[in-house]
Amino acid sequence: MESSSSSSSSALTISPRKLRTDLYSYSYQEDSNTPLVISVLASLIERTMARNERIAKNSPRGLSRYLRTGVFDCHETPDMTIQSYLERIFRYTRAGPSVYVVAYVYIDRFCQINPGFRISASNVHGLLITTIMVASKYVEDMNYRNSYYARVGGLTTNEMNELEVEFLFLMGFKLHVNVSVFESYCSHLEREVSIGGGYHIEKTLRCAEEIKSRQIVERRYNRIARVTL
Numbered sequence: 001m002e003s004s005s006s007s008s009s010s011a012l013t014i015s016p017r018k019l020r021t022d023l024y025s026y027s028y029q030e031d032s033n034t035p036l037v038i039s040v041l042a043s044l045i046e047r048t049m050a051r052n053e054r055i056a057k058n059s060p061r062g063l064s065r066y067l068r069t070g071v072f073d074c075h076e077t078p079d080m081t082i083q084s085y086l087e088r089i090f091r092y093t094r095a096g097p098s099v100y101v102v103a104y105v106y107i108d109r110f111c112q113i114n115p116g117f118r119i120s121a122s123n124v125h126g127l128l129i130t131t132i133m134v135a136s137k138y139v140e141d142m143n144y145r146n147s148y149y150a151r152v153g154g155l156t157t158n159e160m161n162e163l164e165v166e167f168l169f170l171m172g173f174k175l176h177v178n179v180s181v182f183e184s185y186c187s188h189l190e191r192e193v194s195i196g197g198g199y200h201i202e203k204t205l206r207c208a209e210e211i212k213s214r215q216i217v218e219r220r221y222n223r224i225a226r227v228t229l
Helices: 002-009 016-024 036-058 067-072 082-093 097-113 124-139 146-153 157-170 179-195 201-228
Strands: none
Touching: 016 036, 016 097, 016 179, 036 082, 036 097, 036 124, 036 179, 067 124, 067 157, 082 124, 082 146, 097 124, 097 157, 097 179, 124 146, 124 157, 146 157
């Protein structure tokens, strides 16, 4: 089911105008297509992770100052790409484009407030489900319980509750997003699309698959290492 969705998405090309129309005129119907912002956000997150990975290789100590932010590290990294994970969250929560924009604001704000934190394969899923849940509570009038978000994100209810509390404190409860800030982040997303003369989802999916393959190899290596030890 996911593969057919991905294959149909790979043929799409997103333009800035198309993204803006989707951001501001999205139709909240039960059978609505996945918002375009999800693909753009997935691309941004993937690039950030790749950049952080390069930093870690050049300066191993650069990623060691996690402070309390290690709470987002997963005991076992979900076997899903960022694109697939965001699509799953949308499929089961039906959160509209504005929620993902606000979540993007929160992620950027969180990284600024906590400069020792770096988005990586081990913490990205926990960070995404938490920011989207908190953003949904900020944007939407009605929301699912934390226990529901936990199931969607592959966590226990206690883990989801802990992530929310830790995130709020690490953010200093700075959750307000005014109209000008929202507009500026929408404009940033549009610029990301326009830089390449149109955003091709296929590139993001290919990059995500490469990262996924590396994660699988790393997990196999770690299992062999544990057995050897």
